[in-house]
Amino acid sequence: MSIQTLEFQQVTFHYPDQSIDLFSALSLSIGPGWTAVIGANGGGKSTLLKLACSMLEPLSGTILHSASCIYVPQRTDELPFSYGNFATSYDALACKLHGQLGIERDFLDRWGSLSHGERKRAQIAWALYEESDLLCIDEPTNHLDSDAMHQILNSLRSYRGIGLLVSHDREVLDALCSNTIQVLAPYVQKLSCSPSQAIQEIKKQRIAMETVYQEQGKELKRIEKEKQRRKDLARVQDVRNTKRHLDVKDHDAKARIDGFRVSGGDKVAGKLSRQLDSRMSGNLAAKSSLFNSLSEQRALDLTKSVGGITLQSFPHGGKILLDAKPAILSIAPGRRLFLPHLTLGNNQRVGIRGPNGIGKSTLIRHLLPAFSRKSIRYWYLEQELDGQESLASYRAFQQLDAQAKGSIVSTLVRLGSNGQLFLGSALPSPGELRKLLIAQALEQELSLLVLDEPTNHLDLPSRLCLEQELKSFTGALLLVSHDQPFLDALCTTWWDLSYKEGNIDSLLVMH
Incomplete structure (x- = not known):
């Protein structure tokens, strides 16, 4: 190599x-x-x-x-x-x-x-x-x-x-x-x-640069104030050194003014005021350069807070959203998932856990028709959209009217996206498309959220923002995730999938 x-x-x-x-x-x-x-x-x-x-x-x-x-x-x-x-x-x-x-x-x-x-x-x-x-x-x-x-x-x-x-x-x-x-x-x-050190270093750079930028602003204000004082002094001297209002016979006063002009004293205040112009120009250039650098540091700082979003809850009238009989699901050729009697309350928060390939997504898809039959207002976020589905989702967004599109882009920005880059893309990144789906869901009144790995592709600020808003959602939640801290912050009931001892079939245990 x-x-x-x-x-x-x-x-x-x-x-x-x-x-x-x-x-x-x-x-x-x-x-x-x-x-x-x-x-x-x-x-x-x-x-x-x-x-x-x-x-x-x-x-x-x-x-x-x-x-x-x-x-x-x-x-x-x-x-x-x-x-x-x-x-x-x-x-x-x-x-x-x-x-x-x-x-x-x-x-x-x-x-x-x-x-x-x-x-x-x-x-x-x-x-x-x-x-x-x-x-x-x-x-x-x-x-x-x-x-x-x-x-x-x-x-x-x-x-x-x-x-x-x-x-x-x-x-x-x-x-x-x-x-x-x-x-x-x-x-x-x-x-x-390392990345963790880099994140903290950029945060320190941003904070230090903001301090310097603030001090630069204070210095400019001080120069502006001094320049104004010198302008005012020059104006007073101009008034005092004019012969316009003197008595034509007051030769002594005229002589004093002529002497002051000859010595150049009448121009001192004006010169002092103009001397600050170069200092001000230099400080303005420095502040402008500092502002550009600060904009870069702020953009790169992943620790900066992301604005809040709001999930609209619409509690379902019934106390029970799901009452499913025991079932056996086919996961793959020769593999089955055994389900017990499953229930879901209208404000219950369930975390679904288990290793890759054990059947978590299959379980979710098995339950969705039951919610539709009961006319429950729910939103399902798939673990992954393929390229064609992603493109279709983005094109559907592009067909919305300006007001609806603006509302969704506003939510995307609060989730940490760059609205201009998003709108200018032929097909946004998987993370941006994930945010688009979340933003569209926020436009609805929902009684149930069914989320299959919602943090996939999301950056850290967006994950924290989503976690905070899911905490405030008052409806029911079915959540699949391998992010244990994310699950712990949101769920109170657990559906764990594990392999049956001695074979490749799996079963679900509620606790």
């Missing part, structure tokens, strides 16, 4: 339908090892990775890298292009990766029936098998339970090339990455430290 530096040299890029540059004259140097790429949703992280891998071409500038590049996308819809070679190879590396990441050989034939977590593990295993010089991975821990996340982490530690890793999971990033690139187009900043 030939290691070299990845170089961005004065790179400018925007998508064909955008009127503003995502990146402008970007210069960046990235060496071997894992580098974290962090930032808010829709800020250009995935675009940066695709440029690095030559999946996108810059409008100007140069990107220098190895010819051997692999990009692992956020989405898991498509089977990787050479996955068949990995699936049918039995060399040492292929066997190691299959075992290390729990990959079955028949994943190749049943990709469509795999859970997204299983597909994600397979994507990573395939990418590592390719042994590229440059490996760019976009959100490797989406859909993964804790055990699978640590399997991925251990596998990625063995990579020795140049690695770019986009993730909102700080545990994974901090464990792998000693360098960080923070991105919110057009701003890009590289720091030689």
Whole structure:
């Protein structure tokens, strides 16, 4: 494996339908090892990775890298292009990766029936098998339970090339990455430290810069005040040194004024006032430059608070939303999920837990018709939308009238999105589309929320904002997540799925 530096040299890029540059004259140097790429949703992280891998071409500038590049996308819809070679190879590396990441050989034939977590593990295993010089991975821990996340982490530690890793999971990033690139187009900043340290460093820089900016403003006000005082003094001297109102015979007064003019004393106050012009001009230029730098630091600061959103609750008249008889569901060929008698109260908050592929999403889809039959006002957020569904969702948004569209974009902004970049995109990132679906749901009055991995693709500020608003929702909640702190903050009842002892069937236990 030939290691070299990845170089961005004065790179400018925007998508064909955008009127503003995502990146402008970007210069960046990235060496071997894992580098974290962090930032808010829709800020250009995935675009940066695709440029690095030559999946996108810059409008100007140069990107220098190895010819051997692999990009692992956020989405898991498509089977990787050479996955068949990995699936049918039995060399040492292929066997190691299959075992290390729990990959079955028949994943190749049943990709469509795999859970997204299983597909994600397979994507990573395939990418590592390719042994590229440059490996760019976009959100490797989406859909993964804790055990699978640590399997991925251990596998990625063995990579020795140049690695770019986009993730909102700080545990994974901090464990792998000693360098960080923070991105919110057009701003890009590289720091030689872990992501958690970088987040705090940028916060410190922002706070320090705000202090300097405030002091700069105070200094300008002081100069303006002094300039005005000197102007007023010059005006008084002008009045005193005019002969216009003197008696024509008052020769002594006229002589004093002539002497004062000859000495230049009549111009002193005016000169002193004008001397401040250059100081003021310099301070204004410094403040303007500082404002631009401060705007960048504020944009990149992930710790800044995100504005609140409001979920509209509409409590259902009945106390029981669900009363389902025991059932057996087919999960995959030869695998079943055994369900007990299930009930759901009109304000009950249920967390659904279990490892990848055990049947959590299948359970959710099994229950949805029961809610529809009872005419319950509910909203279902799927774990993942494929590319066509995502495009259809965004096009439906584009067809809305200006008022409805404006309301939704306002919510997106409060969730941390850049409204201008969102509206200017041909197809927003998965994180931005997730926010779009949430924002559209906020326009409805709901009695039940059914959310399958709602934090997938969401950046940290958006996750915190969503968590806060779900706490205030007064209806019922069915929530699937591998984010245990997120579940703990919101749920009081648990439906746990686990494998039956000694076989591949699974069962649900309520507590």
